[in-house]
Amino acid sequence: MNKNLNISKKVEQLAPSGIRAFFDLVLGMKEVISLGVGEPDFVTPWHIREEAIYALEKGYTSYTSNKGMIELRKEIARFLERRFGLSYDPENEILVTIGVSEAVDLAMRTILNPGEKVLIPQPSYVSYGPTVDLAGGKPVFLETDIKSGFKITAKQIDRAFTPGTKALMINYPANPTGTSYNKEQLRDIARVVLKRNMFVISDEVYDELTYDFDHTPMASFKGMKKHVIYLNGFSKAYAMTGFRIGWAAGPANVIAGMTKIHQYTIMCVPTISQMAAVEALKNSFKDVLDMKREYMRRRRFIVNALNEMGLDCHNPEGAFYVLPSIKSTGKSSMQFSQELLERKKVAVVPGTAFGKSMEGHVRMSYASSYENLKEAMARIKSYLGK
Amino acid sequence: MDEILEILTNDARITPEEIAKLTGKSVDAIKKAIKQYEKEGVIVKYKTLINKDLVKDANSFVRALIEVSVAPQKDVGFEYLAERIYSFPEVTSCYLVSGTYDLLVIVEGENIQTVANFIASKLSPMENVRGTTTHFLLKKYKEDGHILKKAAQGKRLNISY
The missing domain is CATH 3.40.640.10 (Type I PLP-dependent aspartate aminotransferase-like (Major domain))
Structure with missing residues (x-):
């Protein structure tokens, strides 16, 4: 190997690795209901x-x-x-x-x-x-x-x-x-x-x-x-x-x-x-208020739905994310995310993407239509066998 | 506007149970509120928005916007004449407006002749109707806040930080 042409050690050591592969898997799959998106589902006004x-x-x-x-x-x-x-x-x-x-x-x-x-x-x-x-x-x-x-x-x-x-x-x-x-x-x-x-x-x-x-x-x-x-x-x-x-x-x-x-x-x-x-x-001003009201409703829905199926979820004060615990399933974040994707075609982000200590959590985004959220919750429930 | 009405405006088929989940109120409270709205006439009816252009076996029909100038009458103003006009089943909407004419009347019929007949034989000859201007609708792009063309698919990636 030509060492002169290596990239810097600092860049080489930058995280992440496993997560990238999971992202590629999601991006390669069609007809996925995605709770994995870090951006609003509204188009720019x-x-x-x-x-x-x-x-x-x-x-x-x-x-x-x-x-x-x-x-x-x-x-x-x-x-x-x-x-x-x-x-x-x-x-x-x-x-x-x-x-x-x-x-x-x-x-x-x-x-x-x-x-x-x-x-x-x-x-x-x-x-x-x-x-x-x-x-x-x-x-x-x-x-x-x-x-x-x-x-x-x-x-x-x-x-x-x-x-x-x-x-x-x-x-x-x-x-x-x-x-x-x-x-x-x-x-x-x-x-x-x-x-x-x-x-x-x-x-x-x-x-x-x-x-x-x-x-x-x-x-x-x-x-x-x-x-x-x-x-x-x-x-x-x-x-x-x-x-x-x-x-x-x-x-x-x-x-x-x-x-x-x-x-x-x-x-x-x-x-x-x-x-x-x-x-x-x-x-x-009005666009912002309309979006906020819509997100508030979805937040209520998703937090209740997750807690009802036994995935411990706190009630977040803002943004459009929840980070429920999946520890009750006994699975790792990555295993849970991968199985949910492959078996039920629902995409979430493994918590470990956001810090090692977030093993046992997954991030779900409720920046997705109410219909999608409903369907996603039903699929997660069925994945959990409930 | 009350959140319940806002939700129902967008989806008349949503259940009280679901509204309860979205608003954090109890199912009973939602049911009660809806019943009250129905009683008071706030909720008039639950209808479906249909794009008739796409319905294959729908009878063809035309729609016209008619500007009607009227002479208001003592004591009853525009109300009396408006009622005489909107009572025809051909009239699907009727508004009193400001500007160069008084009533905006929307009429539907099977074809241009039916609508023209209605105007010539019923609307125009009415006492106190001073004149009408008829616009036949050529194409509907948006109705009640809904764009009738199928919306473009979202372009978001399925996963991002």
Whole structure:
């Protein structure tokens, strides 16, 4: 073997392996009822698509400012002011990114020196650990379980802090658990962050899909603005996943750093997507509420159905995921998922995709029509022999 | 609008048990609410939306939108004439509207002649009807919020993080 042509050890060691094969199996199968999808089942509202078509017709096909069109950054600032009373300067505290995904990567690369640690509650979205690794940092995973509704506590964060801990990565409502935090719980977390004087990278992309209380941004607590790298996007609330657009708001020095990397790697977010995003922020209020009501109903349905068939499921506060325990079946996450797919043609994601400790769980997404959910629940029941 | 009505608007065949599961209310409460809505006339009836263009053995029919200008009458305003018009079974919908005419009447018939006859012999000669403008419908694209063309299949991948 020609060692000179090997890829880097760091990249080679990046997870995952078994999960990839399972994904390929699902993608190769037809007529599957899928609860495995991490995106809304609504198509982007028409007025937003129409605006994108208009932008294309009018010839908005050139680069924009690296940070994103100023009109869009102003709309984002206005939205934050209107919705949460937060004040961000569109000139130097907001950056438009290729979804929250890019923003997470930029944030890690911007703040981390080699070996610095980032606390990440587990289970977590798949990219957090690897982006810390790739940025030369060290992920420190804080375990949560179904008993606590997969919630991290301020105490856990405080205890996990050691010298060299640079940031807490938090995501609420969360993928893959649907877990979110109310104001009091967040205030406790904010206190620890202030006490330990660290950054929080706060991925709040599911914020509009919070069901049992109002969403409170991490940056809204007193003294937190300079600690928070606030990430959000258009994928979930406006069903715009394929437009690939999100944003980061934070302290000017951090945004300036992120913008440097962004300009060298991305240049700018596709202009058409930026135009569509302006429209989404200006005129989408009702779409968002309609989607939220529909998700709330499905959540009730799926949580009840799973608990009734003996798969222990907590009632998540947001997003469109549940992460039930399948321990009562005695099967591993992968075995359960594979059998369910092969025997009943229902796709779910093995919990182990989101952290080793999630063995015994599977993630199900209820971003699927009520008819599909009903059929999927019936098939799972029949798979369980009930 | 009450969530129960919202759900029923979209699916009239859904059972009270299912509505209960979706809303978190008890089955009895749902049944009671629906009965009350029916009693009050909030729920008028449960009907099926059919795309007649696709029904093979359906009798062919035409539909016309008719703008009707009327002279309102003392004491009864438009109500009296509206009732005289909408009582014809040929009239499937009847609305009082603002603008350059007064009543918007939708009429269905087997063919253009039937509808034309109805207008010529029944509608136009009515006392206080000042004039009519008839538009025959050529194609239906969307009705009551439902696009009649079969929706494009979702393009999502079956699995993603």
